[in-house]
Amino acid sequence: MDHQDLGVELQRIFPPERVLTSELERRMYSYDSSFMARFHSFVPDAVVLPRSTQEVSALMKLASQRRIPVIPRGAGSGETCGCLAVRGGIVVDLSAWDAIEEVDVANMQVFARPGVVHYKLNEHLAGFGLFFPPDPGSTRMCTVGGMVANNSSGLRAVKYGTTEQYVLGLEVVLPDGQVIQTGGSNNCRALKNVSGLNLTKLFVGSEGVLGIITRIRLRVWPRPKARGMAMAVFSELDQAPAAVLDVYQSGILPSGIEILDTSAIQAINMYKPEINLPSAEAILIFEVDGNPAGVAWEGQQIAEIVGRRAVSVEWATDPARMADLWRGRSVVAVAAARLRPDGSRIFAGEDISVPLSRVTEALRRIKELSRKHHVAVVNYGHIGDGNIHTAPVINLDSSAEVQRANALVDDIHRLAIAMGGSTTGEHGVGAVRNLYAVDEHGEAALVMKQLKETLDPLNIMNPGKILPPEGGKDRA
Helix, strand or coil: CCHHHHHHHHCCCCCHHHEECCHHHHHCCCCCCCCHHHCCCCCCCEEECCCCHHHHHHHHHHHHHHCCCEEEECCCCCCCCCCCCECECEEEECCCCCCEEEEECCCCEEEECCCCEHHHHHHHHHCCCEECCCCCCCCCCCEHHHHHHHCCCCCCHHHHCCHHHHEEEEEEECCCCCEEEECCCCCCCCCCCCCCCCHHHHHCCCCCCCCEEEEEEEECEECCCEEEEEEEEECCCCHHHHHHHHHHHCCCCCCEEEEEEHHHHHHHHHHCHHHCCCCCCEEEEEEEEECHHHHHHHHHHHHHHHHCCCCEEEEECCHHHHHHHHHHHHHHHHHHHCCCCCCEECCCCCCEECCHHHHHHHHHHHHHHHHHHCCEEEEEEEHHHCEEEEEEEECCCCHHHHHHHHHHHHHHHHHHHHCCCECCCCCCCCCCCHHHHHHHHCHHHHHHHHHHHHHCCCCCECCCCCCCCCCCCCCC
16 A cells, blocks of 8 residues: 555545645654664654544554554654654654643642643643653653653652653553553542552553553642752762762652763863863762752751762752752753764663662773773763663764764663663663563563563554564564
8 A cells, every 4th residue: 555545544534634645744753862763764654643532543443454553653752763663654643632631639630632741731730739740851842642651750750750650540542443441430530549450550661562542641749849959079989879878868868869970071061161060070969849948958968968978069949059050960961962073962872770789880881881882972860760871972974983882882781781770761662672672571571572462463553662573574
């Protein structure tokens, strides 16, 4: 079936203006933020823009009949080819299906469609004194549906955890077009529910390989009344993770703890000299939130505890000063991209998670691997939960540098597994980390495959993602 014939079939389900089949339109959906997408053609056969569950259900019935792959897509902000048509097929653009249907203040929950942008949801919730805690760096573009499909988190995962902890229920369209409600019936408003198998958890983080999420019921929390921030400077790298452990053992749980190692500090100062971060082996940034008195007390305690290991510690609650302390962390991703005039920061090997006790070792080993492969890297991340963001910087027009970067990335992923960690803490698997599934999960990877085959026997839902692809050849 060619693109035009497929378009005709799809227009029996969707209005013509919501079916895209021209080459230009389809190419607009052939990329995300991933490194791999630059070197492969992932142009879908068609794109549709649904506005109802009924449309999605009808689409899946057609796709099942025709055995056409279907790929759900939010904002395309992911870094793993998770929303790309690696085997062709129909991309389902959910980004404009962005209704916030209800904020149930009495029951501390919100009902939303998958295309709601994260920061817009929190802007809306602020009017009710509430917020949705997970906070990815892509807040101004990522969608809530994408966050659920990826089980996203962010800077404040230390205290607030990941998206899965807030998903109370889902409406999901299965590969055969069947529509199900997880987390109870459609009118369920309970905050606690342990009846039946937890299908909600099955779909959260499934990256669209089991079905399409069309409606989301999220738990929300009271918005903190106050925040405070501390910056600590360390002359020895191993003192930074030790200081984090000291804070935890004191009984204080910050909302976020970030690290910049010496590579990140240097990159930031090169990019924005006016920020003028002190030369150091590491800088930690602590954030605490809550009521004003609690924030003040915790900040005082953190400054005292961390000060025993740090060269200097500064605590602030003034919004302007907090913005100054945070400025270096806020520009580090851009600073990495500007590290060399002919270089680009690539999103690959960028999201490993290791045990807290091995963060120092991991950072040192990554530096060794950087020297081994002759690829510059910038390291930063969420040290509070062991999530390290490594930013390789290469000339994308140099095939030799691309080859060395691929070797570096493979070594970083295998290092994480060997250290008892994970290849990804929050960015997901997609089509770039699925080759590590068996190494990372062992026999459990087979069970994952069996679950996929049970719900999607035709393998039409986002094929080639999460698990090593079988039964077909990817374009990658």
